[in-house]
Amino acid sequence: MVSEIPEVVVLRLPLYVRALSRLQDESAGVISSQELGELLQITPAQIRKDLSYFGRFGKQGKGYTVSYLLGELRQILGLEREWSAVLVGVGRLGRAILSYPGFTPAGFRVVAAFDVDTNQIGKRVDGIRVRDISELEDAIKRDAISIAIVAVPASEAQRVIDRLVQCGVKAILNYAPVSPQIPGDVKVRNVDPVLALQTMTFHLKNLELAGKRPEGKRGKF
Amino acid sequence: MVSEIPEVVVLRLPLYVRALSRLQDESAGVISSQELGELLQITPAQIRKDLSYFGRFGKQGKGYTVSYLLGELRQILGLEREWSAVLVGVGRLGRAILSYPGFTPAGFRVVAAFDVDTNQIGKRVDGIRVRDISELEDAIKRDAISIAIVAVPASEAQRVIDRLVQCGVKAILNYAPVSPQIPGDVKVRNVDPVLALQTMTFHLKNLELAGKRPEGKRGKF
DNA sequence: CCTTGTGAAGGGGTTCACAGCA
DNA sequence: TGCTGTGAACCCCTTCACAAGG
CATH class of the missing domain: 3.40.50.720 (NAD(P)-binding Rossmann-like Domain)
Incomplete structure (x- = not known):
């Protein structure tokens, strides 16, 4: 049950906990994977799949009860202790x-x-x-x-x-x-x-290059 | 040339730069993907593949000249400027x-x-x-x-x-x-x-669980 | 109707394995 | 011989799409 969970999933769980904690502070009662995904910039399917590794926490047609899901995730991550x-x-x-x-x-x-x-x-x-x-x-x-x-x-x-x-x-x-x-x-x-900055300068450098190439106009909205 | 590079690759490049910088300080002249991989806990194939997105920096039968590869990577990441x-x-x-x-x-x-x-x-x-x-x-x-x-x-x-x-x-x-x-x-x-700590408590918790189960039944189904 | 949970499909990154070459 | 560079295979994560159910 525990050994087959992809590490990427484990990396995302604390993000869910953080967002749910904030939602709880704001007295949110229920949230859908869609809404949570918008907050975290993660697809709803991703969130549902991640959660499905650990159980079934949602209510069809409704979404997830914030306090309940938060408690479960804290449990899963071992955060109920100091x-x-x-x-x-x-x-x-x-x-x-x-x-x-x-x-x-x-x-x-x-x-x-x-x-x-x-x-x-x-x-x-x-x-x-x-x-x-x-x-x-x-x-x-x-x-x-x-x-x-x-x-x-x-x-x-x-x-x-x-x-x-x-x-x-x-x-x-x-x-x-x-x-x-x-x-x-x-x-x-x-x-x-x-290191974090250096991964970003890669992109910055390429943005500048793109800006200098008149024909390289791609980003249009 | 630039737009098709996987983000994970960009995330690893600074690691290479950091390791090569240290190697250069230690006056290392040449390093193979094998050796660099051992330093970084990354497979040699991964390193070679990553580098191949940007060019051909190695010498067959020899490996990579530390100072040269370092310079190229710094260039790629835009680190040659302030x-x-x-x-x-x-x-x-x-x-x-x-x-x-x-x-x-x-x-x-x-x-x-x-x-x-x-x-x-x-x-x-x-x-x-x-x-x-x-x-x-x-x-x-x-x-x-x-x-x-x-x-x-x-x-x-x-x-x-x-x-x-x-x-x-x-x-x-x-x-x-x-x-x-x-x-x-x-x-x-x-x-x-x-968040970093919380991803690790997940594993700590499961280590403890495993330790408490005499038969260590991991990986059910 | 709305949203979950999930097999299945799809996509993308990693690893393999070997040709190429010093 | 030793190691790079790389197409192809492989594998795993993500996304899709829909049955299920409130």
Whole structure:
């Protein structure tokens, strides 16, 4: 039931959760796949197919009850509990992550932060005491942490990730600009704004080229 | 030549650039698709196919000259020039973005920052003066900016994005936790660490379930 | 009538496998 | 021999289209 779900589907589920949460805040009662699709720029068929991997949540002729579908999806994604995470790297980026207010309401709690910088160690950042990275393994194992956030320099990232994997972390949110090597049972999501920008400059460049070619007029509305 | 390239391919090109840059720093001369694939966890065939959309960059029996391929890819992605961007939203997140040191070496320069908060306006953050958002349109048009970074609250994001699109911005790096509505000729990349975490909790939850079922009956039917 | 759920069809990206060539 | 470049096969995701049912 769980093993055959396409990864792309899993990537979309949080989008549904986010949209449904907003709809619930706006007291929306029922929504059709058509309407949800318009909000998310996803085809209605796509949404219905995605949901059908997990069950039948809708009412024919009506649509989906927002609160019910939201609850089911939160259940499916494991969001009905709180998740503890550790942060490695408390430099500028790491401190920004610690003070990011979006994690807590979503149920993610950073319970420990580590660094190698002796100037940082012992200090408190947003209520979290920065600990020496030598304590990393003990802390993770003691609390059976399965999520880590990596915000160390690129040169250190693979080493840190190896250590995290070694002590049982199964999910890594990686802010370092590297493509880490990890075993298949560990999930990594990379956050790299520069990569994101670079995928867009490709299109920008081609827009400009098109604009410079008088005969290359294609985009008409 | 340009319009038929799958978007997934464009998403991978920056990964190649990043890996090749590192290889160049390490004075690597030549690399095969096999080796590059191991670094990036991508199949060699995938890499060769991706590159073949743009030309023939390798040497049979040898592989790819790192510096040459890097230069070609940078050319393809439009990275041989500097790109100016504006930032909208200079709250905690926006300030962290302004002080992020990764943009400049990659050739991205934030040339203006805007906010609605009168306490912020006029102040300088990392050398950039914060301007009143009412100046947004003029500034973008004057300098023909095509990239914007959005770091405003979710409730404001769509409005801000509408304004950006309105005055000709074609690429948006969106840090707000929303799925924006945009016309087809504008590219958006969303950065949302919470969504990233939520896709991983799905797997974590299922790992735990599997662990709790002695027979580990996965893949029913 | 309206919208879901879903087999089936379709489309597009990945992988294969080998010709080509240094 | 070693590795690229690439048509073709393959596979998987998306979209279609309609039965089902409120």
